[in-house]
Amino acid sequence: ASSMRKLLFALLFAPALLHAQSLTELVRNAVDIDPAVTAAQAQLVAAQQRLTQAKAAFGPTINGTYDVSRTRYTDKLHTDPETGRGVREFHSRNYSLQIKQSLLNNAVFYAYQSAAAQVDQAGEAVEQARAESQEKFVEACFEVLKSRDDVRFLDIEKAATAEQLATAQHSFKAGTVAIPDVREAEAKADTVASQLVAAQFDLQMRQQVLEELAGGPVPALVTRGLDGTRMPMLDRASMLEWLADAAATSPQ
Numbered sequence: 001a002s003s004m005r006k007l008l009f010a011l012l013f014a015p016a017l018l019h020a021q022s023l024t025e026l027v028r029n030a031v032d033i034d035p036a037v038t039a040a041q042a043q044l045v046a047a048q049q050r051l052t053q054a055k056a057a058f059g060p061t062i063n064g065t066y067d068v069s070r071t072r073y074t075d076k077l078h079t080d081p082e083t084g085r086g087v088r089e090f091h092s093r094n095y096s097l098q099i100k101q102s103l104l105n106n107a108v109f110y111a112y113q114s115a116a117a118q119v120d121q122a123g124e125a126v127e128q129a130r131a132e133s134q135e136k137f138v139e140a141c142f143e144v145l146k147s148r149d150d151v152r153f154l155d156i157e158k159a160a161t162a163e164q165l166a167t168a169q170h171s172f173k174a175g176t177v178a179i180p181d182v183r184e185a186e187a188k189a190d191t192v193a194s195q196l197v198a199a200q201f202d203l204q205m206r207q208q209v210l211e212e213l214a215g216g217p218v219p220a221l222v223t224r225g226l227d228g229t230r231m232p233m234l235d236r237a238s239m240l241e242w243l244a245d246a247a248a249t250s251p252q
Contacts, residue, residue: 026214030137031130033215040129044122047115054115057108060101067094140210147203154196161189 031037071090102108168185171177211217 026218027134027137029215030213031133034129034133034136034213037126037129037133040122040126044119044126047118047122051112051115051119054108054112057105057111058102060099063098063100065094065096068092069094137210137213140206140213144203144206144210147199147206150199151196151203154192154199158189158192158196161185161192165189 069092071092165182165185165188168177168182172179172182
């Protein structure tokens, strides 16, 4: 169903988008600004960083120490003949460098496997979020088209009910119809008018949702590339190819 809707979407909008922003750019922009996709990508980056940390655990561990000590004491029994004092000082410096490398550490290996699995899972979550974002954008486009068709149909019906009302009023003045017929025509016209207002409001809401998904106004996006009142013309070769494919792939 998803692939079929994408195909129908391309057939409907591709000719109209040749003169505007390409469909690929619009879908890519909608996916890039989708909060769900952004959150999934952040989770992927965090998982990749944890994997890097897990890899670092396989490396050697180096510890370095540096110690300086100074000792000073006074010897009253033995004094320096030059200074007359028995002060002595001793200095010491110690350096140490320790390197450890584990040859086998199951805990580190299991931690690395877990981090790698989390990266794979986060990558799949990103792909799923991107696919859902694309599907949501296509659904929004179809909803706008549907709302536009409803408004167009109600516009036509409104004109028809207005003519019916005018005819009923003229016939009432001529004495050929009763007042209930006029009231019925007025009620029908009012009903269609209210339905048209509701459809126009719904269309505005659908367009607003689409603009939020696309990240900006898309006035030339939802325009039919095909005539909605008739089927497109196909040459004989294409029709034969379609029939042959349908016969070859039909389960019956």
